[in-house]
Amino acid sequence: MDEIIRYFFDFSRLSGYWPDILHGFLITVEMSILTVAIGIPLGLLLAVLRLYGIRPLNALIIFYIDLFRSIPQLVLIILAYFALPFSGLVLSPFTATVVALSMVLSAFAEEIFWAGITSVPKGQWEAGRSTGLGFNQTLAYVVLPQAIRLGIPPLTNRAIGISKGTTLGSVVAVPELLNVTSSIQSNVANPTALTVGAMLFLALFLPFVRFTRWLERAYGHPRH
């Protein structure tokens, strides 16, 4: 038992690697934040556009969300990095990963926002419009606040799930946390780096997971 603990927590083996680990951690944090900061607003924009009921546009939006919800994230990252250059678009590994993940998140976010918007009762629209508020005003002040509130718990879950996909960036050699720590592991033939990696992932995602729990409790039984 002692043996095992010493094996997994042998921090002496990591001297000199700490800057790399920190750098990997920061890249993971950056990619996660960018994925959420691009994916969720993009999803909201798509849901709102879909509301205008422009047929060809809606067909495109639905194609987009179905596509990005069905392709595995790993495949998308590889495509973004290795296939897009053939169409003249060369992305860095970092950018390719963020683009792929935020598109996936935007597709799921669109579905969540859309479900939220359509579950706001028709009477809310009618109340707003009957007081002279325009379509966009009713959407902005009456419908979206309710739709977003409904969407927050499932959105946070999705955002966490997809942000964890930043680890997939290692396939295109993004020096993110998992990539860094697993290569240190093979360099020094000791898994302590992975232990550190796991703890850092925990430090990054656990607060979010707790936040969702809190949200679910706060919004699970709507008080107003």
Added chain:
Amino acid sequence: MTATANGTDAARDIVVIKDLRKSFGNVEVLKGIDLAVAAGEAVVIVGSSGSGKSTCLRCINRLEEPTGGRITVGGQEITGRKVDLNALRRRIGMVFQGINLYPHMTALGNVTLAMRKVAGLSKAAAEEKARHHLDLVGLAHRADAYPAQLSGGQQQRVGIARAMALEPQVMLFDEPTSALDPELVGEVLNVMMRTKQLGMTMIVVTHEMQFAREVADRVVFMDEGKVLDVGTPHEILVEPRHQRIRDFVNRTRT
């Protein structure tokens, strides 16, 4: 020119409906409605479920698009493509059976939203006026409550304040008490009676026959998409001239 049934002249008519028709698909639910409502008048529309009362009311602020006929409100044509719908609707208050308060806003927020975003009042001016209107419905002390913290009757009174605060030319009420527990109906009807006393022009769809008898200047009886009869509450509800109305009155008498 046309005269309303109680003899007022057309110049004082706030709402004039001529040969209003509405079809859903190929089902015609309004088959040529004619009605003129004078300033300050309270007209109550009664009739069995499905006779087209709501549809008629909703055509007046174009929540439903009429398929034929003409409607003017305050002398202005409201049908046709060039009409500024939002400006039109601001002049027409509506109170819903489903109440439809905004659940994420306080009573005050519900009342001030359109005052600020449509009428363009400053926050302070809107709030001051909104408090006045909440006071008129007896809810000044609940200004900061969310709809879920209010009883159904209180919610509907906020709904009335929300519409009244825009100082409309006419108020439309579509079964405002039908969704309420019986013991909460009275407070809403009282507020409506006071609204009438303030001189507001009102068109009310309701099944509250006592309210119709006491408050209505005229009662309209709708039947299968047509106006079967119009008259004083006494003429329509006490000594009906038509067998169908007699049947209806007997059914609703409690």
